[in-house]
Amino acid sequence: MANNIEVGEIKYTPKDFASDQDVRWCPGCGDYAILAQVQRTFPKIPGIKRENIVWVSGIGCSSRFPYYMNTYGFHSIHGRAPAIATGIKISRPELQVWVATGDGDLLSIGGNHFIHACRRNVDIKIMLFNNRIYALTKGQYSPTSERGKITKTTPYGSIDYPFNAISLALGANATFVARSIDRDAKHLQSMILRAAQHKGTAFLEIYQNCNIFNDGAFRLLTDKETKEDHVLYLEHGKPMIFGKNKDKGIVLKGLEPVVVDLNDGKHTIDDVLVHDENDASLIRAFILSHLTDHPDFPTPVGVFRQLFQPTYDESLNQQIKDVTEKLGKGDLEKLLFSGNTWTVSDN
Amino acid sequence: MGNEKQTEEKQIREVTVRFAGDSGDGMQLTGTQFSNTTASLGNDLSTLPDYPAEIRAPAGTLYGVSGFQLHFSSSDIYTPGDKPDVLVAMNPAALKKNLPDLKPGAMIIVNTDSFDKKNLALAGFETNPLEDGTLDGFEVYEVPITTLTFNALEDVDLSTKEKARSKNFFALGLMYWLFERPLDTTINWLKEKFKNKPVLIEANEKALRAGYNFGDITERFTTRYKIEPAKLPGGTYRNISGNEATAWGFIAASVKSGLPLFLGSYPITPASEILQYLSKYKNFNVRTFQAEDEIAGITSAIGASFAGNLAITTTSGPGLALKTEAIGLAVMTELPLVIVDVQRGGPSTGLPTKTEQADLLQAIYGRNGEAPVGVVAAATPSDCFHMAIEASRLALEFMSPVILLTDGYLANGSEPWKIPHVDELPEIKVEFYKDAENFKPYARNENLVRPWVVPGTPNMEHRIGGLEKANITGNVSYDPENHHEMVKIRAQKIQNMQKVIPDLEVDGDQEGDLLVLGWGSTYGAIKEGVERARKRGYKVSQAHLKYLNPFPKNTGGVLAKFERILLPEVNMGQLAKILRSEFLHHGIIQFNLVRGLPFRSTEIEEKIIELFGGGNNGQ
Numbered sequence: 015m016a017n018n019i020e021v022g023e024i025k026y027t028p029k030d031f032a033s034d035q036d037v038r039w040c041p042g043c044g045d046y047a048i049l050a051q052v053q054r055t056f057p058k059i060p061g062i063k064r065e066n067i068v069w070v071s072g073i074g075c076s077s078r079f080p081y082y083m084n085t086y087g088f089h090s091i092h093g094r095a096p097a098i099a100t101g102i103k104i105s106r107p108e109l110q111v112w113v114a115t116g117d118g119d120l121l122s123i124g125g126n127h128f129i130h131a132c133r134r135n136v137d138i139k140i141m142l143f144n145n146r147i148y149a150l151t152k153g154q155y156s157p158t159s160e161r162g163k164i165t166k167t168t169p170y171g172s173i174d175y176p177f178n179a180i181s182l183a184l185g186a187n188a189t190f191v192a193r194s195i196d197r198d199a200k201h202l203q204s205m206i207l208r209a210a211q212h213k214g215t216a217f218l219e220i221y222q223n224c225n226i227f228n229d230g231a232f233r234l235l236t237d238k239e240t241k242e243d244h245v246l247y248l249e250h251g252k253p254m255i256f257g258k259n260k261d262k263g264i265v266l267k268g269l270e271p272v273v274v275d276l277n278d279g280k281h282t283i284d285d286v287l288v289h290d291e292n293d294a295s296l297i298r299a300f301i302l303s304h305l306t307d308h309p310d311f312p313t314p315v316g317v318f319r320q321l322f323q324p325t326y327d328e329s330l331n332q333q334i335k336d337v338t339e340k341l342g343k344g345d346l347e348k349l350l351f352s353g354n355t356w357t358v359s360d361n
Numbered sequence: 362m363g364n365e366k367q368t369e370e371k372q373i374r375e376v377t378v379r380f381a382g383d384s385g386d387g388m389q390l391t392g393t394q395f396s397n398t399t400a401s402l403g404n405d406l407s408t409l410p411d412y413p414a415e416i417r418a419p420a421g422t423l424y425g426v427s428g429f430q431l432h433f434s435s436s437d438i439y440t441p442g443d444k445p446d447v448l449v450a451m452n453p454a455a456l457k458k459n460l461p462d463l464k465p466g467a468m469i470i471v472n473t474d475s476f477d478k479k480n481l482a483l484a485g486f487e488t489n490p491l492e493d494g495t496l497d498g499f500e501v502y503e504v505p506i507t508t509l510t511f512n513a514l515e516d517v518d519l520s521t522k523e524k525a526r527s528k529n530f531f532a533l534g535l536m537y538w539l540f541e542r543p544l545d546t547t548i549n550w551l552k553e554k555f556k557n558k559p560v561l562i563e564a565n566e567k568a569l570r571a572g573y574n575f576g577d578i579t580e581r582f583t584t585r586y587k588i589e590p591a592k593l594p595g596g597t598y599r600n601i602s603g604n605e606a607t608a609w610g611f612i613a614a615s616v617k618s619g620l621p622l623f624l625g626s627y628p629i630t631p632a633s634e635i636l637q638y639l640s641k642y643k644n645f646n647v648r649t650f651q652a653e654d655e656i657a658g659i660t661s662a663i664g665a666s667f668a669g670n671l672a673i674t675t676t677s678g679p680g681l682a683l684k685t686e687a688i689g690l691a692v693m694t695e696l697p698l699v700i701v702d703v704q705r706g707g708p709s710t711g712l713p714t715k716t717e718q719a720d721l722l723q724a725i726y727g728r729n730g731e732a733p734v735g736v737v738a739a740a741t742p743s744d745c746f747h748m749a750i751e752a753s754r755l756a757l758e759f760m761s762p763v764i765l766l767t768d769g770y771l772a773n774g775s776e777p778w779k780i781p782h783v784d785e786l787p788e789i790k791v792e793f794y795k796d797a798e799n800f801k802p803y804a805r806n807e808n809l810v811r812p813w814v815v816p817g818t819p820n821m822e823h824r825i826g827g828l829e830k831a832n833i834t835g836n837v838s839y840d841p842e843n844h845h846e847m848v849k850i851r852a853q854k855i856q857n858m859q860k861v862i863p864d865l866e867v868d869g870d871q872e873g874d875l876l877v878l879g880w881g882s883t884y885g886a887i888k889e890g891v892e893r894a895r896k897r898g899y900k901v902s903q904a905h906l907k908y909l910n911p912f913p914k915n916t917g918g919v920l921a922k923f924e925r926i927l928l929p930e931v932n933m934g935q936l937a938k939i940l941r942s943e944f945l946h947h948g949i950i951q952f953n954l955v956r957g958l959p960f961r962s963t964e965i966e967e968k969i970i971e972l973f974g975g976g977n978n979g980q
Contacts (some may be wrong), residue, residue: 038930065819080824086816088667089826097657101664105623105648110814130653325628337643344645345617347783360595
């Protein structure tokens, strides 16, 4: 174990981030993979100090996550993790605050806190474990379940339209919006590291398989035979090509995306849309987010958008500094006796 | 200058004045200015603003009437007065609405300019009350306030509409003349308030002086009233409202505990002002966070508490309901947190701008599971300062949520406050636990309080949460015996607060037939009512509970010394219910009036007399 008395940067191993608690997700759950990738990635975060990490969660399978990380942790109540994380971060800006949450926790009961955390650009990292089902309550449909889904509460098929979590985060002006998949270890690690290094609200949606209540929800994106034709890896500055032979590309016709065959003699790689994650306009980011679950398009993963803006916590603490400089450090005695006062003499 | 007019000066002990007009007429401002000037003259005073929930209800209507009542005196007073001696009515609706409240023979000053057909109709007068005898028996002064204001502002570069806005300052000036108050407090305030709009300083000052001079010159006003300063204990005083005192109390608690203050809150009447006040004091290292909803208000505060702040959230009844689940989380995680409930009329949206005491049971019991918290209540506007410190002290020293109950009456009411020096305020002992070797998150001290270890402390990383904890280790536990033990520990921890809270004091005889017991904002009315009854010869004692969970340890003993306990509450008997079940006292007499208004002291007095068998004097 790392010794904190040593001067200089501490070298951690993945084990340093594992707590002494037995992990109690169902065998085969995608959550194990996410936990492993987080524990593998954290030692790579530049300047990381374990005591400055706080994991906050709400309720659900994913929300057990903090118990398994040997960092500070807070397993709270349903939906409220982003608000608790906000309170921690803005009062102690030196802490690195992470939220582990699920599709019910973040997008249903906690939807309000989620959009407002994004809007404010609080420097917290939100990892959404999206399995498109309520699993801890044993199999009811969730706000990301597809329409028509048969579950315990929708025996004749769900009539709800699902949320597109990426579009929601973009619409709420999150400054870092990304997606990865539990089974894609390398990609997931790189996205966790990118989120960790982003300053501002970082939203990372992770497609996570629930092998008990919604097994195979992302099969097309994870099975060897199908994934290359169904996943589009977004990379900044690179053309959007996909497919087994990397011969399909996304082209924009006006505002309409289309898939083109690069072998058809009519299109070349130069026609293909080049990804710009720093594009200030939301239009192309929305076009990409809406490729999700579309029968004619691959589902994009990677960083949809990253912007660099002052964060809420840094602005708040700057304001405190500025006001203190201007007015001087608060003096309670002076405050109490300020303004309209009068004196009564002792008789 | 004309002839010197003859003015008589009348010395009086106390007077109750009510300013009333349209909600856009600036009556709250007029009342506040009169209060501040009166306070600075050394009178004791108490105020009661009464305004509609609508910001600007249609002009001239009864439901748009906004009032501000002020009771001031040359001796101690405890309430804003029962029935006004003086009414300033800026329009017919204000007259109509307030007429039934006036003392017989009260002075009424009306703005005759607003008594036109339209306004009379809006107020529901079929004939003009100034002409039809409605006001017979009152001392009526008809003053064309709007016209006189226009005349005074003839040379001021403002539109007619803008000039009309200064008419409340004319009325204020006239009242200053009538009660011999100086103008400088208000003029200084104007100069500060409108320093970027000099024309408004000019207009309002001119209107104010014109009102004052009108009183001086007009033959109609022949009497001025003098109220000597009250004999208050020596010291420096200020006038303070309950919400302001609450905000300052938390700043004081932050200073005394050495912890930064964090407020997570969502605007709600009548609590929003606390958030507004605290947002100003950034140089006291105060962080205010206007959250997206009530739940985020409290949960952000819980996060800040976990992170090592003095964390608070402020709300009113409906907001407390929304925060319920999160309070349970703070109980389970044993984190310090103060929740302020500025009670208002309920249920649901209820009466947002009116006062009530009906959240007591919600505060003490309103959570799922066995979820005890500390509950304290302020008795007067300035007492909010001390109780905010007390709530913080209990929360921090016992690692527990504490609910501070105030109400709309305390929040908006004001009174002179003898300002304490910082070194006279109680110390709040807080220590973050740093011994990594022996650290167990749910270990307990002699009061059953667990250690507070904040993120950022090396080698003490630990997890807390809403699932049941194993005692000592704090690991998740579903063990039946452990749960039973933890339920008892959490209850006993709250009971242990009794060790550090003051005993219940009895004013008057320590035992006897009748004790009038109150809690919260009924203090002033009870005190005044009891004193009046005593003057009439009745033997009656008074006690006031400021600590409601746990009760002071001598509470049962005090109650047992009295045959009968009269318990006035602005609810249907919530404290009565608890006291009966806790102390099995059979002589508790409920006195419940739930009108959105505080008790009047005469109501208490009459009730006491009734309990002694009617009009006959006591021994």
